[in-house]
Amino acid sequence: MSTLLTTLEQQARTLAPDERARLAEVLLESLHDTPLPEIEAEWQREIEKRVAAYDRGETQVYVAQEVFAAARRLGK
Structure with a gap:
């Protein structure tokens, strides 16, 4: 060193x-070639896009307990 x-x-x-x-x-x-603020801004845009799609009812949602139960069944 x-x-x-x-x-x-x-x-x-x-x-x-x-x-x-x-x-x-x-x-x-x-x-990195891309500065972190640019990456964070892109993530923010993606979050806003996904939230808007959720608000419009365009996304399928799952109950967390059901997802975890299914994962446990698959893991056995």
Whole structure:
């Protein structure tokens, strides 16, 4: 490990938890071609689309207890 990386790691550990979380987010974002805010915006659009379809009665809904019961039956 480089000296710079070791120094940065030590400094990062002194940050408050919310600051470390933000630093982690920034570093992860730097690894992707698409920035996280763009991905989050796309997810928000998808959520809104699905909620609107639900509100219009265009989606099939399932009772959670029935889904879990069916999953348990399949797992046996």
